[in-house]
Amino acid sequence: MSTTRSRDGRVRIAVAGLGRIGALHAENLAGRVPHAELVRVIDVDEDKARAMGERLGVAWSTDTDTLWTDDVEAVVVASPTPTHPDMVRACAVAGKAVFCEKPLGLTEQATLDALEAVDRHSVALQVGMHRRFDPDTRRAQGLTARGELGEVYSFRTSLRDMLPQPMPYIRQSGSFFVDVTIHDLDLARFLVGEIVEVSVFGASVSDPEYAALGTVDHAAIVVRFANGALGLIDNSRIAGYGYEASTEVVGSTAAVRIGGSQRTNVEVLSEAASRTDHVTDFLERFSEAYRAELEAFVESVRGSQPVGVTGWDALAAFTLAQACDRAFTTGRPVPLTHEVVDGRVRYLLAEDAAEPQHA
Known part of the structure; x- marks a missing residue:
């Protein structure tokens, strides 16, 4: 048409x-x-x-x-x-x-x-992995890509919502890992590289309905990268102090940290204590990233640049989220392999999740 x-x-x-x-x-x-x-x-x-x-x-x-x-x-x-x-x-x-x-x-x-x-x-197809377009994340990715951190040793990221999504949304959004952790798994690939193993601990602590649905509201995910580096992801659907998306990559010569959960750079000091403000949701924290990802999409439609986050990137993150589901269900590490065809990365879950593959 x-x-x-x-x-x-x-x-x-x-x-x-x-x-x-x-x-x-x-x-x-x-x-x-x-x-x-x-x-x-x-x-x-x-x-x-x-x-x-x-x-x-x-x-x-x-x-x-x-x-x-x-x-x-x-x-x-x-x-x-x-x-x-x-x-x-x-x-x-x-x-x-x-x-x-x-x-x-x-x-x-x-x-x-x-x-x-x-x-x-x-x-053209672009998928909404907005954190790749956050200015702070892009700067950190540039540092790692140019080797300014040296050999990457570890990765850590936290993604916590202040208030949970309504239960009707949660029931149709896929698992906790497909809905929440998928952003961090994509971020891990973007900043460090491909993943060869995931292990998961999860808990339902804020509302018994999560357990009734067979899901969780808090999780800690350990990932092992192909280069041998380790990663830790912690996720929460409810953190009463505010919204947080913080990340750290540690290398052999330097480290980079991304905070960005404050609304302003003002710190109030009084009575031998200090306090700062805090964002309350992802729309506030990543307002620039949401605008930037659409700008990138429009430019790809106009033919001036390639698509920023492809459907195959989305499939990779989804398969990693499925591996997290399996790791949580079985209580065992889940190894993965991946293949690259025409520049597209395709993850495959190993048949036997009992034997972790240490790179």
């Missing part, structure tokens, strides 16, 4: 799904992303779609068929997770470039089917 780009060369984009992240994407595309033109917003909730469309001055709809019209060149998919594979395939068939929130699917086969459609119809 042909599409028509606006006369000033901007990419004409629709946003499907107007929850917290979809609404942020729409607001960014409406005026904060160069070379982008938001033309339509869509949500199954008519009131939500109408309110957003009227506020941003764009067309709105509850019908996904309006995504495939000629005035739309690219689609941002921020609809509920179970809809992602069908939405990506439909975008590909219609010839629309697509930006999809993670994960691409809740099974490996659904993800592969979506990737096959993207390849067959030759459309």
Whole structure:
């Protein structure tokens, strides 16, 4: 299907799904992303779609068929997770470039089917691993890539929400590791390299419903990298003090640390104590990263740069999250192998999870 780009060369984009992240994407595309033109917003909730469309001055709809019209060149998919594979395939068939929130699917086969459609119809696909676009993370990655830390010895990262997502969301978002840890697993690959083993400890401590669902609200994940380095990931769905996403990479000659959980650089000193402010959610902490990832997507659609986070990156992180699920369920380390074909990394879970592979 042909599409028509606006006369000033901007990419004409629709946003499907107007929850917290979809609404942020729409607001960014409406005026904060160069070379982008938001033309339509869509949500199954008519009131939500109408309110957003009227506020941003764009067309709105509850019908996904309006995504495939000629005035739309690219689609941002921020609809509920179970809809992602069908939405990506439909975008590909219609010839629309697509930006999809993670994960691409809740099974490996659904993800592969979506990737096959993207390849067959030759459309651009970027997946929403926003932490790769955080300015602090990109600086840290540059340091490691240039060898300024020396040989990397260890990796540590924390990802903690101040308040948990509602239970209806948690029930349909995949496992804890697919919903939460997947960002840290992608970050580990981005900053250090490929992973050959995962071990997991998890607990349900804030609400008995997590255990009833067979999931957790806190986890500690140990990863072993192909170069022999060790990594520690700690995740929490509820940390009452605020939202945190901190990272550290330690090398033989230097280390890099990313904090960034404060709103400001002001520290108040009084009565022999000090205090600082703290962000409360991921939208506040990563506001620049969310804008930057859309800017990168738009530039890839325009042909000025390659896609920043591919569907195969998303599949790699998903398979690693599945390995975490298996490690938690079995209580044993899970080894992995990976192969690289045409620059695409494909992870494979080893058949026997009982014998860890030490690099």
